[in-house]
Amino acid sequence: MAQMNLLQAINNALITAMTDDEKVMVFGEDVGHFGGVFRATSNLQEKFGKGRCFNTPLTEQGIIGFANGLASQGSVPVAEIQFGDYIFPAFDQIVNETAKWRYRSGGQFTTGTLTIRTPYGGGIAGGLYHSQSPEAFFAHIPGMKIVIPRNPHQAKGLLLASIRDDNPVLFMEPKKLYRASVGDVPEEDYELALGKADMVQEGTDITLLAWGAQVEIIQQAAKMAAEIGISCELIDLQSILPWDVEAVCESVCKTGRLLINHEAPLTGGFASEIAATVQERCFLYLESPISRVCGLDTPYPLAHEKEYMPDHLKTFEAIKRSMNF
């Protein structure tokens, strides 16, 4: 075990993957000698050479197009998009190419070895284009997997599993936690299962569901709720696509209430998908309407960041509304 922050855990996972398999290659903007604008790829070029860790020209559609070709050749690309906000130029390559490669070729060719890493999320005074949480755009793409860790231990285990999974994975890293989240991380090689939620805390009155940096927020809200006698069950979804419907529904059937929290805007956010599914499956167990505590349906603002965010207080108030319904 070693103490690592989330960035160090990601760096450690990349070193582990590159040591284990010489076909793993890491590339993107500024990831080479410089080691990435967040330092996630520090020392990789020194350790593994310029052939396996390199800078690309500044072109997101190019990075993912290149990665698609590399993956279909049999290499194991780990492509970085510097900010989740800048993944949209590569949307066509991801939606129409990466995700459909295996299906359209009848399984003859695949991009299954591809992993796309990208920092996402707000809370860092990033304004419109350094704060977005684009997971719901990608949750609408059959063929993709989407994974989001909340701490260093998860980051390493889930990233290693993503790199080795035989499907393209979008791995989204909560940049607010890059240095803020510190914890014990095994130095050895390990993987955490994709598609599985993590039970953070058991409770009996209401289920609170979140992912990434927002798990901390529902933890804070749950503490406040406990002080007034409300017992919250906390789940970290971890995988957005495919998501762990069983864990969520089992919890909701037990508590009878569900609150989903995410930073991304409400309309079309992934909470809508979860709410509709839970409503279908747990209809007779629900004691109050499913609550969604999300970002506003506005671009992500700078000066009003604090007001925009679905914080612990908004979550606490929603818990009370649900309990008093």
Add this chain to the structure above:
Amino acid sequence: MQDRNHLSKVNVVSTLAVIENGLLDIPMIQLLDESGTETNPEQSPNIDEHTAKKIASTMQYIRLLDERMVGAQRQGRISFYLSCTGEEASTIGSAAALSDDDMIMSQYREQGALAYRGYSTEQFMNQMFSNQLDPNKGRQMPIHYGDKQLNFMTVSSPLGTQIPQAAGFAYGQKMAGKEAVTISYFGEGAASEGDFHAGVNMAAVLNCPVIFFCRNNGYAISTPAEEQFKGDGIASRGIGYGVKTLRVDGNDVLAVYAATKMAREIALAENCPVLIEAMTYRLAAHSTSDDPTGYRSKSEEEKWRAKDPLDRFIKWLDAKGWYDEKASEAFLDKSRAEILAAVKTAEKVDVAPIEDIIEDVYDVAPWHLKEQLESLKSHIKQYPEHYPKTAGRIK
């Protein structure tokens, strides 16, 4: 070569003058003129008799296949078709200059390259009829071919996407120590996509052994090349990216073959991309959904029909004493019969079973796909007459 990558290394002058495109004016290499005569025998590629005959027969076969399948589409037997008439020298001449280990990543008008690699009439038909023998399992529109054994990457409709992909594929080949290159075919219209810029630039900067082969056939559907770009075609852009570039007569097999062979040698020896712009003409309609009489003249088409790449190559073969008219007629008769029989066979083969609809989305179908399939199957069972292709076969 001078290093032009930074301001501090740029030449300084004190004369105010603009740099014009016309100053570049990249010439087109032609080794076989319209009469079938070699223009510079010293530069002519050394094509052996077997290869020359294979190129010619593949050109004849593809022209026949195109003609028959347009007919089949008109009869409503297949949903869509797309011919490559006029461009056979570009695609087949270049494919002949490659090694079988080289990956081909095409746009959609390169069926000639696939036929040259050995794709059979049956395989063409199974794909076009979207039946269960189609390697794509009937999921894609006709002409979206792909074959792993033949190193021919499955075609997709979005234009230009294969250009950066080819750079990545070639990079992987290089890193794996393979003696192979990747060729990426695309039209001059697709070269206007952002992916062209991204892919060619990345291949140059990342030293990828890839051949970018542009079929400049004058039209992107109804849009003539002069509404597509203002510069000196596509070739001039290669120079801008620091990519070795050739412009060839795309209706001249010898020029296309020689240029591709040279490009392949350079790409392998120097680990770098090479761009070839083949100047040709899309004699065919864009597709069976298009009627070119709405946007171009008969006389323009006639002018290009006179430059027919197949006629020109046959004249050359004949001069070499390698052309046997009787054998050629017999080959065409045999191919005609083979195509007709294959159409009849392929259209009788069932589509894939309904269970296949959720396969290959992921390596293993996740819970939500399995649930959706079960729900779909019970629905089909309830209304079997509305789903005749699959209702009787539900397991």
